[in-house]
Amino acid sequence: MKAEIIAVGTELLLGNILNTNAQYLSQELALLGYDVYYQSVVGDNFVRVKDCITQAINRSDAVIITGGLGPTPDDLSKEAAAAALGLELFEDEASLKQIENVFKKSGRTMADSNRKQAMFPKENCVIFPNSNGTAPGCAMTAENGSVVILMPGVPYEMKLMFETHAKPFLKRKSDKVIVSTNVHVAGLGESYLTSLIPGFLDQTDPTVSPYCKPGQVTLRVTSSAKTVEEATEKCQDTVNKLTSKLGKNVYGINTPNLETVVVQKLMQHGLKLATAESCTAGKISAAITSVAGASGVFDFGASTYSNEMKQKLLGVRADTLKAFGAVSAETACQMSEGIRKYAGSDLGLSVTGVAGPGQSENKPAGLVYISLSNGEHTWVEKLMVVKAENDREKVRNNTVTAALDLVRRYLDYLPDTLPCETDPESPTPIIPEQFATSMLNK
Amino acid sequence: MKAEIIAVGTELLLGNILNTNAQYLSQELALLGYDVYYQSVVGDNFVRVKDCITQAINRSDAVIITGGLGPTPDDLSKEAAAAALGLELFEDEASLKQIENVFKKSGRTMADSNRKQAMFPKENCVIFPNSNGTAPGCAMTAENGSVVILMPGVPYEMKLMFETHAKPFLKRKSDKVIVSTNVHVAGLGESYLTSLIPGFLDQTDPTVSPYCKPGQVTLRVTSSAKTVEEATEKCQDTVNKLTSKLGKNVYGINTPNLETVVVQKLMQHGLKLATAESCTAGKISAAITSVAGASGVFDFGASTYSNEMKQKLLGVRADTLKAFGAVSAETACQMSEGIRKYAGSDLGLSVTGVAGPGQSENKPAGLVYISLSNGEHTWVEKLMVVKAENDREKVRNNTVTAALDLVRRYLDYLPDTLPCETDPESPTPIIPEQFATSMLNK
Numbered sequence: 001m002k003a004e005i006i007a008v009g010t011e012l013l014l015g016n017i018l019n020t021n022a023q024y025l026s027q028e029l030a031l032l033g034y035d036v037y038y039q040s041v042v043g044d045n046f047v048r049v050k051d052c053i054t055q056a057i058n059r060s061d062a063v064i065i066t067g068g069l070g071p072t073p074d075d076l077s078k079e080a081a082a083a084a085l086g087l088e089l090f091e092d093e094a095s096l097k098q099i100e101n102v103f104k105k106s107g108r109t110m111a112d113s114n115r116k117q118a119m120f121p122k123e124n125c126v127i128f129p130n131s132n133g134t135a136p137g138c139a140m141t142a143e144n145g146s147v148v149i150l151m152p153g154v155p156y157e158m159k160l161m162f163e164t165h166a167k168p169f170l171k172r173k174s175d176k177v178i179v180s181t182n183v184h185v186a187g188l189g190e191s192y193l194t195s196l197i198p199g200f201l202d203q204t205d206p207t208v209s210p211y212c213k214p215g216q217v218t219l220r221v222t223s224s225a226k227t228v229e230e231a232t233e234k235c236q237d238t239v240n241k242l243t244s245k246l247g248k249n250v251y252g253i254n255t256p257n258l259e260t261v262v263v264q265k266l267m268q269h270g271l272k273l274a275t276a277e278s279c280t281a282g283k284i285s286a287a288i289t290s291v292a293g294a295s296g297v298f299d300f301g302a303s304t305y306s307n308e309m310k311q312k313l314l315g316v317r318a319d320t321l322k323a324f325g326a327v328s329a330e331t332a333c334q335m336s337e338g339i340r341k342y343a344g345s346d347l348g349l350s351v352t353g354v355a356g357p358g359q360s361e362n363k364p365a366g367l368v369y370i371s372l373s374n375g376e377h378t379w380v381e382k383l384m385v386v387k388a389e390n391d392r393e394k395v396r397n398n399t400v401t402a403a404l405d406l407v408r409r410y411l412d413y414l415p416d417t418l419p420c421e422t423d424p425e426s427p428t429p430i431i432p433e434q435f436a437t438s439m440l441n442k
Numbered sequence: 443m444k445a446e447i448i449a450v451g452t453e454l455l456l457g458n459i460l461n462t463n464a465q466y467l468s469q470e471l472a473l474l475g476y477d478v479y480y481q482s483v484v485g486d487n488f489v490r491v492k493d494c495i496t497q498a499i500n501r502s503d504a505v506i507i508t509g510g511l512g513p514t515p516d517d518l519s520k521e522a523a524a525a526a527l528g529l530e531l532f533e534d535e536a537s538l539k540q541i542e543n544v545f546k547k548s549g550r551t552m553a554d555s556n557r558k559q560a561m562f563p564k565e566n567c568v569i570f571p572n573s574n575g576t577a578p579g580c581a582m583t584a585e586n587g588s589v590v591i592l593m594p595g596v597p598y599e600m601k602l603m604f605e606t607h608a609k610p611f612l613k614r615k616s617d618k619v620i621v622s623t624n625v626h627v628a629g630l631g632e633s634y635l636t637s638l639i640p641g642f643l644d645q646t647d648p649t650v651s652p653y654c655k656p657g658q659v660t661l662r663v664t665s666s667a668k669t670v671e672e673a674t675e676k677c678q679d680t681v682n683k684l685t686s687k688l689g690k691n692v693y694g695i696n697t698p699n700l701e702t703v704v705v706q707k708l709m710q711h712g713l714k715l716a717t718a719e720s721c722t723a724g725k726i727s728a729a730i731t732s733v734a735g736a737s738g739v740f741d742f743g744a745s746t747y748s749n750e751m752k753q754k755l756l757g758v759r760a761d762t763l764k765a766f767g768a769v770s771a772e773t774a775c776q777m778s779e780g781i782r783k784y785a786g787s788d789l790g791l792s793v794t795g796v797a798g799p800g801q802s803e804n805k806p807a808g809l810v811y812i813s814l815s816n817g818e819h820t821w822v823e824k825l826m827v828v829k830a831e832n833d834r835e836k837v838r839n840n841t842v843t844a845a846l847d848l849v850r851r852y853l854d855y856l857p858d859t860l861p862c863e864t865d866p867e868s869p870t871p872i873i874p875e876q877f878a879t880s881m882l883n884k
Contacts, residue, residue, distance in 0.1 A: 013478040015468030016651055016662075019461060022483070026457030036455040037490065039483035041464070048479065209458055275745075281731035282724025285745040289723035292799055292834060300751040303717075303727040303743035305736075309785065313742075313755075343751065357734055392734060 001174055003034035004060045006052055008068035008077045009153055010043040021066045021158055028162065033176035033224060034062060044068060049080035057084065057146040062170060067153030069135035071113040078119070078138070078150055085142045087121035095120065095127055099134050128165035132157040139169050147173065176224050179231035181239050183219040184252045186405040193217050197245050206238045214394060215401030216251075216258065251408050258404045259287040265411040266297035273407065274343035275301035276314055276335040278326065278352040279368060283400045300343040304335070314338030314350075325361040327352050329380045332369035336380075340373050347410075348373040351403050353383070355392040366395050370403045372410055381406055443616055445476035446502045448494055450510035450519045451595055452485040463508045463600055470604065475618035475666060476504060486510060491522035499526065499588040504612060509595030511577035513555040520561070520580070520592055527584045529563035537562065537569055541576050570607035574599040581611050589615065618666050621673035623681050625661040626694045628847040635659050639687055648680045656836060657843030658693075658700065693850050700846045701729040707853040708739035715849065716785035717743035718756055718777040720768065720794040721810060722838050726845050742785040746777070756780030756792075767803040769794050771822045774811035778822075782815050789852070790815040793845050795825070797834040808837050812845045814852055823848055 005025050011017050022039045029036050037060060042052045049068065056063040068077030082089050096118035103110040117135050120127055128137035130152065137151040149166050151158045185193060190212050194201060197219075200208045206223035221238045225231035243250050252261045266273055275285050275298075285301030288294050302313055307326055310316040315338040316331055324330040332352050340348025349372050356365025366385040371378060385398045447467050453459050464481045471478050479502060484494045491510065498505040510519030524531050538560035545552040559577050562569055570579040572594065579593040591608050593600045627635060632654050636643060639661075642650045648665035663680045667673035685692050694703045708715055717726050717740075727743030730736050744755055749768055752758040757780040758773055766772040774794050782790025791814050798807025808827040813820060827840045 011651075012465075013468055013481065014472050014651075015465045015470075015478075016653065018465045019481070023454075023457045023460045026455055028457075030456050036457075037485060039455065039461070041481035043479060209453075209456075211458065277724070279731075280728065281740075282719070282727035282743055282745060285724035285747075286722065286728055286838075289721075289745070289747065289797075290835060290838075295747055298723075299748035300755075301724055301745035301747070303724060303731070303745070305727075305731065305743070306741035309742040355731075393732060396728075396732075 001034045001062065002060045003029050003036050003062040003064065004038040004040070004056050005029075005036060006049075006056060006063060006065045007039075007041045007153070008044065008049055008065060009041070010074075012041045012067075013043050021153065021155055024155070024159065025064055025066070025162070028167065029062075029064070029170070030222075031178045031180065032167065032170050033174040033178050034170065044074045044076065046076050046080055046083075049077060050084050053081050053084040053148060057142045057144065057148060061146055062173065063146065063148045064166070065148065065150045066158055069117065069137065069150060069152050071111065071117055071134070075116075081140055081148050081150055082121055085121075085124070085140055085148065087124060087140060089119040090122050091115065092118050092120045092127060095129070095136050098129055098136070102134050126169065128161050130157055130161060131164075132160050137161050137165065139166070176226060177228050177231055178222060178224040179228060179235055180220050180222040181232075181235045182254050183221065183239055183242050183246070183250060184216065184255060184258070185219065185246055185249050186216045186251045186258060186401055186408070187249050188217065188246070190217050193246070193249075197242060200238070200242065203238070206235050208238065208242070213401070214397035215399075215405075248409060248413055251405060258401060258408065260291050262404050262407050262411075263288060263291040263294050263297055265408060267293075269411055271346040271411075272297055272299060272343075273347045273349055274299065274339045274345040275403075276310075276339035276348065276350040277301065277303050278305060278310070278335075278350075279355045280351055280396045280399050280403075281305055283396055284349070284351065284403050287400055287404065299345065300339075302339060302342075310335060310338075313342060315341070325363065327354055327361055327363050327367060327369065329369050329371070329382065332371035332380050333373070333378045336371035336373035337378055340375060346374065347407065349403055349407060351399050353395065353399060355395045357392065368395065368399045368402070370399070370406055372406050374410075379406070379410075443476045443504065444502045445471050445478050445504040445506065446480040446482070446498050447471075447478060448491075448498060448505060448507045449481075449483045449595065450486065450491055450507060451483070452516075454483045454509075455485050463595065463597055466597070466601065467506055467508070467604070470609065471504075471506070471612070472664075473620045473622065474609065474612050475616040475620050476612065486516040486518065488518050488522055488525075491519060492526050495523050495526040495590060499584045499586065499590060503588055504615065505588065505590045506608070507590065507592045508600055511559065511579065511592060511594050513553065513559055513576070517558075523582055523590050523592060524563055527563075527566070527582055527590065529566060529582060531561040532564050533557065534560050534562045534569060537571070537578050540571055540578070544576050568611065570603050572599055572603060573606075574602050579603050579607065581608070618668060619670050619673055620664060620666040621670060621677055622662050622664040623674075623677045624696050625663065625681055625684050625688070625692060626658065626697060626700070627661065627688055627691050628658045628693045628700060628843055628850070629691050630659065630688070632659050635688070635691075639684060642680070642684065645680070648677050650680065650684070655843070656839035657841075657847075690851060690855060693847060700843060700850065702733050704846050704849050704853075705730060705733040705736050705739055707850060709735075711853055713788040713853075714739055714741060714785075715789045715791055716741065716781045716787040717845075718752075718781035718790065718792040719743065719745050720747060720752070720777070720792075721797045722793055722795075722841050722845075723747055725838055725842050726791070726793065729842055729846065741787065742781075744781060744784075752777060752780075755784060757783070767805065769796055769803055769805050769809060769811065771811050771813075771824065774813035774822050775815070775820045778813035778815035779820055782817060788816065789849065791845055791849060793841050795837065795841060797837045799834065810837065810841045810844070812841070812848055814848050816852075821848070821852075 026036050068075045124141040126139045130136050135152045140148045206221045209220045211218045221235045223231045223234040281303040304310045316334040335350035336348040353368025354360045354365045368383040371380040385395045510517045566583040568581045572578045577594045582590045648663045651662045653660045663677045665673045665676040723745040746752045758776040762772050777792035778790040793812050795810025796802045796807045810825040813822040827837045
């Protein structure tokens with residue numbers, strides 16, 4: 001089945017807003033077994049919208065249109081679609097009532113202009129009610145059997161309508177199902193990761209596609225089949241091969257994100273974590289507390305940006321700062337030990353680095369030390385983020401991932417893979433420097 | 443002049459990546475005086491790409507194509523464009539040399555497949571060298587005078603090529619200039635803000651368009667004219683009217699963001715700020731330190747997530763927590779005073795609130811108190827963020843904006859608009875509760 005997506009709206013053509021609907025719908029259509037051949041954006045102009053729809057129904061089985069269902073004269077997608085399909089619009093009583101109800105609920109009176117939102121063809125049309133707004137959508141069927149689906153442009157309204165109405169409708173027309181499984185990997189740059197799994201990205205069924213976030217890569221494994229079970233089985237086989245090749249760098253399968261994994265694992269182990277951040281200055285604690293329920297594992301984080309505060313709160317020694325600098329393995333260790341003691345937590349996590357622009361203490365932008373302490377042992381890891389000039393946020397974001405992943409690996413694998421280090425004065429990196437550097441560069 | 447944008451790439455049709463190039467190019471083309479009538483996405487298929495280009499040159503003066511300039515057989519935009527325009531491709535010696543140089547620089551050998559990246563028409567074609575990659579772009583001119591511009595799909599390479607080559611090329615063809623000025627407003631929801639500036643959004647020259655970020659709105663004022671001076675003057679007149687209507691809620695004109703404004707103003711005043719965050723747990727300190735040079739105004743931030751840490755580090759009193767709860771004006775005041783004292787800073791900023799999901803201490807999700815202390819006085823402000831269920835991040839992000847804006851207003855207007863409050867035990871909100879609530883809901 002061939003599909004195409006048309007977004008209607010001059011604000012998209014002006015670049016005022018980003019067309020995120022097209023990405024969402026493309027992903028969803030792929031999972032429903034539709035091949036998307038085209039995405040288009042056209043302005044609020046009757047003739048141009050109608051021409052686009054006419055072209056689309058002649059080459060695609062399903063045409064998904066977003067936007068142009070509002071009450072103003074500018075909103076003309078439904079009118080253009082009906083004209084392209086040779087259908088007439090009539091006031092639909094049930095839809096009109098529902099729109100009036102939306103207004104009643106919020107204590108407003110419906111304007112006369114909203115009546116046009118209740119106009120639909122009497123035949124060859126299924127109406128999709130809108131639970132989040134005044135604009136109902138619909139699916140119109142053309143003479144050649146192609147389907148035109150109209151939905152609002154507001155992402156929130158569109159997504160709910162797609163989920164509850166358009167998706168089941170399209171599913172019934174499709175002859176296959178598509179299943180995806182996400183393998184989440186931390187600590188390996190995309191090119192290095194790719195070199196570890198030769199051939200996988202060229203597979204055709206299941207396909208394997210990499211998606212990058214700072215310091216991490218998600219491999220999406222996708223397969224299609226007649227049944228969900230068959231597609232799932234094909235995916236699982238590839239997922240097993242990938243996880244056995246990537247081993248401990250895999251932090252999760254189909255999980256929302258790394259911070260959620262870390263919070264869940266801390267909960268499972270009944271451990272509390274405290275953070276001391278220099279270059280990231282709150283990004284790690286913000287990530288942890290983005291997970292609902294984080295208060296069960298997190299009491300305190302400190303953004304110790306100056307040397308004075310590292311000394312005062314964390315007890316980093318003046319002679320250490322003088323001898324090695326604030327950005328050093330030694331300082332990182334004292335920070336993780338200091339925050340653990342101050343907060344009375346089970347684990348202390350610290351980061352200190354040069355975010356840039358420019359170097360600091362004669363150390364290059366991108367150099368970061370990350371340390372974890374559990375009261376008995378302290379580990380430290382060196383990170384060198386390769387980045388475009390002035391890209392402070394890349395350094396900071398990669399640091400967040402590496403720090404959270406250090407906690408994840410500690411909880412999963414200790415003492416298996418982490419060489420213990422008992423002397424905080426001369427710590428050994430838990431990952432040999434050279435390897436850490438090559439791994440994290442992209 | 444009419445323009446349209448075509449992105450070539452199956453990864454876009456699969457929804458693997460978001461088409462940010464289309465937004466960037468739409469904005470840039472608008473500023474160059476081009477009316478963008480269509481955006482399209484088409485897969486890596488010769489016939490479909492060629493057909494799209496043929497259609498485009500028949501209806502637009504400029505066709506901007508991104509993607510499909512790589513070395514693989516899948517990359518066929520240039521070949522399809524040449525075919526659509528009836529032009530033949532030849533190896534261009536200068537381009538080949540430049541591509542070989544890119545490989546030499548990185549110590550690699552050029553593959554034979556890269557030779558096709560140096561193929562261009564000998565006539566009706568201007569080559570755009572690529573300083574960031576191996577794929578040069580070009581502008582081909584069709585018989586009817588329409589121009590087809592080809593650029594790489596990688597946003598980083600595309601943007602540089604657009605800036606240095608395509609933009610000057612397109613400017614020469616255009617007959618007008620477009621100028622935009624951004625007016626940044628904090629503390630007013632979009633609908634309330636709109637009600638304060640009746641008629642402005644309906645203006646046609648300059649146009650005024652609102653763009654929302656959490657807790658803030660940017661009004662983009664845009665005008666076109668024969669000269670930059672003329673367009674700028676028209677914009678300035680509207681900008682003046684808007685700022686006089688919105689007054690102290692305007693935090694900047696054409697500034698990158700609120701945190702940059704706050705850091706710059708702290709520098710100007712020679713003041714240091716420390717932060718104590720509960721519900722945002724590091725997001726405010728992370729925002730401040732995203733600005734290069736923030737170390738001059740920021741030494742320390744604390745994410746005191748538990749009551750114990752609020753007491754231990756900030757000196758919040760147990761009886762206050764017991765009587766009013768952690769989410770209260772009283773606790774917020776003691777937090778801002780406590781962090782100021784602990785860090786030895788000029789200003790202390792604190793936030794405490796219910797991020798949700800669900801209520802806490804019988805207080806609703808979305809309720810936040812924000813306090814600022816300068817050692818002499820302490821102010822507190824109540825915020826009620828209206829949000830979808832479970833939207834922790836909306837509460838946290840709106841809180842960051844409101845907190846930073848409190849500092850901004852303090853630095854701009856004190857003591858003019860902030861009623862001083864000297865007794866931290868019974869603080870008066872600096873903004874009456876009802877007004878604060880109505881302002882910040884959307």
